[in-house]
Amino acid sequence: MKSSVITFPGSNCDRDMDVALKKFGFKNKMVWHDDTELPKSDLVVLPGGFSYGDYLRCGSMASKSKIMKSVINFATSGGMVMGICNGFQILVETGLVPGVLLRNKYLEFICKNVFVKINNKHNTYFKDIENDVLEFHIAHNEGNYFCTNDQLKEIEDNEQVAINYCDKEGSIQEKFNPNGSIKNIAGIFNKKKNVLGMMPHPERMIDPALSGEDGSLFFNNLINNLK
Amino acid sequence: MKISVIITLKKDVLDPQGKVIHQTLDGMGFNDLNEVRQGKYFEIDTKENDPKKAKDKVEEMCKKLLANLVIENYKIIDVQ
Numbered sequence: 001m002k003s004s005v006i007t008f009p010g011s012n013c014d015r016d017m018d019v020a021l022k023k024f025g026f027k028n029k030m031v032w033h034d035d036t037e038l039p040k041s042d043l044v045v046l047p048g049g050f051s052y053g054d055y056l057r058c059g060s061m062a063s064k065s066k067i068m069k070s071v072i073n074f075a076t077s078g079g080m081v082m083g084i085c086n087g088f089q090i091l092v093e094t095g096l097v098p099g100v101l102l103r104n105k106y107l108e109f110i111c112k113n114v115f116v117k118i119n120n121k122h123n124t125y126f127k128d129i130e131n132d133v134l135e136f137h138i139a140h141n142e143g144n145y146f147c148t149n150d151q152l153k154e155i156e157d158n159e160q161v162a163i164n165y166c167d168k169e170g171s172i173q174e175k176f177n178p179n180g181s182i183k184n185i186a187g188i189f190n191k192k193k194n195v196l197g198m199m200p201h202p203e204r205m206i207d208p209a210l211s212g213e214d215g216s217l218f219f220n221n222l223i224n225n226l227k
Numbered sequence: 228m229k230i231s232v233i234i235t236l237k238k239d240v241l242d243p244q245g246k247v248i249h250q251t252l253d254g255m256g257f258n259d260l261n262e263v264r265q266g267k268y269f270e271i272d273t274k275e276n277d278p279k280k281a282k283d284k285v286e287e288m289c290k291k292l293l294a295n296l297v298i299e300n301y302k303i304i305d306v307q
Contacts, residue, residue: 057295064292093295100297107243146240146298180241 001026001226003043006071008033008062013048013084013201020203021045024219031067038070042226043080046071046087048139048201058101058142059089068094080124080226081195085140088187088197097190097197098155099147104140105180111139113211114178116163116186116200117170123193125162129221133170134163134214136200138178138186143199145181145188152182162187162196228273230285231305232293235266240298269293278306 003026007014014030021028021043029039033051038044052061062068068090075081075096083091091097104110117133118126147155155161164184166172177184179199187198205215236242242264249263271288275281282303289301 056293060292060295100295102241102298103243105241105243107247144241148297151297180243 001042001223002040003028003045004031004039004041005029005045005047006031006033006067007047008049008051008065008090010051010053011047011049011086013086013203016201016203017045017047017084020206020215020219023206024216025223033062033065033067036066036070038067038074041074041079043082043222044071044074046081046083046090048085048087051086051090054142057089057093059086059091059093062086062090063093072096075190075195078192078194082125083195083197084201084203085138085143085199088199089142091195091197096195097188098151098160099145099188101142101199102144102146102180103142104144104178109139109141110143110178112137112178114138114186114200115166115168115170115176117166117172118163119161120159120189120193122159123162123189123196124225125189125193125196125218125222127221127225129217131214131217133166133168134202134218135205135212136202136214137204137211138200140179140199143179143181145179145185145199147182155188158191160189160191160193161185162189163198163200228276228278228281229305229307230271230273230281230303232269232271232285232289232301232303233266234269234289234294234299234301236264237298237300267293282306
């Protein structure tokens with residue numbers, strides 16, 4: 001399986017993602033934002049970080065960079081595209097997934113482990129994954145998912161919510177919502193479910209010596225589903 | 228030709244920064260405020276000399292980059 005990680009000026013989780021993808025068997029290539037051609041890929045990842053210093057709105061500048069034309073074409077023709085954290089912010093700015101990510105409700109940069117409940121397993125990202133609840137890491141200032149009421153209805157009707165913030169047991173309540181996101185939404189799909197944007201970082205949970213291995217479950221499952 | 232644009236958050240969108248500014252102003256003694264909303268202001272200097280064309284171009288910029296229309300409104304406030 002081939003993957004590509006796009007590096008924008010200010011990306012800082014691109015190498016972590018590279019390590020994670022390779023650990024679980026992907027042949028990964030790093031792709032510079034100013035390139036126009038996307039290498040042949042089964043998965044394209046927009047990594048976390050602070051592309052363009054978060055100027056104007058997080059992800060807004062990166063969404064207009066040269067490589068994104070190819071990424072958008074790849075996604076609209078059914079290719080698997082995953083945006084993590086700043087990558088999620090870039091995805092919403094391209095319009096590939098609906099909504100926006102606002103400043104966290106309590107104006108704090110949040111950096112901690114959270115639990116997320118998988119809302120939909122009928123897709124390549126989460127199909128056959130054993131757990132319903134995963135422990136991931138979040139680190140963001142603008143992760144407060146927002147969309148209009150009409151968009152929310154459409155998202156729910158099409159089962160586009162991927163994961164919600166919850167507690168260890170999978171209970172989705174406001175008190176487990178770290179950033180004020182509508183309905184505790186932590187990740188969302190496009191209509192076809194080939195594009196996934198999420199705030200949590202699975203690539204930070206691939207080593208028991210660091211913080212945990214729920215990311216390993218995610219990547220192992222993902223590569224098996226892609227085969 | 229110089230064009231000024233302001234971008235504001237839509238009415239229903241939470242503005243936590245505006246809220247904190249409101250609270251701070253309140254603490255400073257400006258305690259008769261109903262609400263504070265924070266926005267963005269741009270001055271765009273263009274080579275285009277036709278006001279109508281320049282305005283149209285800036286409007287396109289607002290739609291494509293300067294504003295995110297899910298949460299923000301834009302208003303061209305000055306053309307000179």
